[in-house]
Amino acid sequence: MSYLRAFGHYLPPLSVSNAALEARTGRDAASIEKTSGILERRYAAADVSVADLGLAAANICLENANLTANDIGLVLLSSGSAERAFPGPASVLAAKLGLTATPAIDIPVASAGSLIGLAFAADLAPRYGNILVVASEIMSRRISDADPDTAILFGDGAGACIVSPDTATPEKGLLRIADTALFTDGNYADALQLQHGGSIQMKGLDVIIQASRKIPRSIEDLLTKNKLKPADVGVFLMHQANVNLIRKVATALQVPADRFFSNISHYGNTSSASLLIASSEWRAANPNPPIAPIVFAAFGAGFNWGAILALPA
Amino acid sequence: MSTQAGILKVIHAVADIPNDPAPDESLFDSGTLDSFTLPDLVTGLEKEFDVKIPDADLVPERFDTVTKIEAYLDSRKS
Numbered sequence: 001m002s003y004l005r006a007f008g009h010y011l012p013p014l015s016v017s018n019a020a021l022e023a024r025t026g027r028d029a030a031s032i033e034k035t036s037g038i039l040e041r042r043y044a045a046a047d048v049s050v051a052d053l054g055l056a057a058a059n060i061c062l063e064n065a066n067l068t069a070n071d072i073g074l075v076l077l078s079s080g081s082a083e084r085a086f087p088g089p090a091s092v093l094a095a096k097l098g099l100t101a102t103p104a105i106d107i108p109v110a111s112a113g114s115l116i117g118l119a120f121a122a123d124l125a126p127r128y129g130n131i132l133v134v135a136s137e138i139m140s141r142r143i144s145d146a147d148p149d150t151a152i153l154f155g156d157g158a159g160a161c162i163v164s165p166d167t168a169t170p171e172k173g174l175l176r177i178a179d180t181a182l183f184t185d186g187n188y189a190d191a192l193q194l195q196h197g198g199s200i201q202m203k204g205l206d207v208i209i210q211a212s213r214k215i216p217r218s219i220e221d222l223l224t225k226n227k228l229k230p231a232d233v234g235v236f237l238m239h240q241a242n243v244n245l246i247r248k249v250a251t252a253l254q255v256p257a258d259r260f261f262s263n264i265s266h267y268g269n270t271s272s273a274s275l276l277i278a279s280s281e282w283r284a285a286n287p288n289p290p291i292a293p294i295v296f297a298a299f300g301a302g303f304n305w306g307a308i309l310a311l312p313a
Numbered sequence: 314m315s316t317q318a319g320i321l322k323v324i325h326a327v328a329d330i331p332n333d334p335a336p337d338e339s340l341f342d343s344g345t346l347d348s349f350t351l352p353d354l355v356t357g358l359e360k361e362f363d364v365k366i367p368d369a370d371l372v373p374e375r376f377d378t379v380t381k382i383e384a385y386l387d388s389r390k391s
Binding site: 248 | 348349351352355368369371372373
């Protein structure tokens with residue numbers, strides 16, 4: 001059995017408004033807000049790396065968990081915006097943490113990567129001990145102003161979570177990972193992709209249509225398997241892709257939209273980082289021990305998607 | 314109720330439009346449907362016609378006009 005022990009996140013200070021993007025892309029600022037729910041997003045400075053953002057989130061997470069890097073047995077780093085094909089930023093992050101022999105593995109699948117990292121960590125924690133799951137993205141370097149539909153959506157940031165086995169600490173964690181469900185359908189590999197040296201290419205219609213069906217179904221199936229209903233869930237922490245998609249998932253599950261934590265208006269779509277940034281902000285705003293089930297969900301390139309059910313520890 | 318009438322009923326339920334779209338009018342180009350209303354249309358069609366539409370069939374071009382939707386539903390029935 002594994003536990004979510006602590007979260008942390010970091011966002012670069014530079015805020016980019018819809019008006020600034022209108023000047024760059026020609027897309028009307030009001031329409032950006034209407035179609036995506038995004039008011040602003042953060043961009044990393046030119047000299048900042050994916051590993052740098054991840055390090056900032058990891059250090060905050062370690063502090064929140066009362067742990068040091070030496071307590072970590074495995075690092076999993078999710079990023080769809082790594083600077084090079086290999087090695088990925090996981091090993092660099094581990095080195096920046098002072099770890100020279102701890103395994104550090106990349107999960108380069110973009111949006112659903114942090115969910116995959118948490119699900120893997122749930123199974124691997126009994127073997128490796130405390131697992132540091134980090135998702136770090138600098139998507140602002142992977143967009144093209146010539147494609148405003150995509151350019152308006154993305155932002156930069158990093159989130160982190162520590163998953164611990166129940167033997168690692170007497171106080172365990174704040175949530176027990178009860179069940180996970182991951183899915184992949186590679187028939188849609190071209191619908192959302194980033195070629196080497198290119199910019200993000202997204203068939204938005206395909207993405208939204210499939211996400212609108214697959215996310216609620218994966219959540220509902222996971223809950224049913226665990227004898228729960230959507231109405232039993234205290235909060236849904238979902239990949240922050242588009243506020244309209246989040247509302248659509250809420251409608252499909254027949255729960256109020258405010259049951260879904262949302263910060264996309266301030267940060268845009270930070271790809272795989274968004275789930276952990278949202279989780280960290282939700283936790284900071286709700287410091288008391290959780291009393292109801294919590295569902296994590298994500299969908300993205302691949303297509304990869306899935307859900308995680310966490311219960312009060 | 315004819316298939317076309319059933320399709321139009323579902324379209325009106327998911328899109329705020331005053332008149333029926335012409336059979337071969339593009340529902341996307343006209344703004345009747347977009348990425349967020351198409352899933353609702355598909356769910357509505359599943360209920361109206363008691364058919365299961367698999368995710369793999371959710372290709373926007375297949376639902377672009379009333380005529381295309383009717384042809385697709387006919388193929389599902391057969």
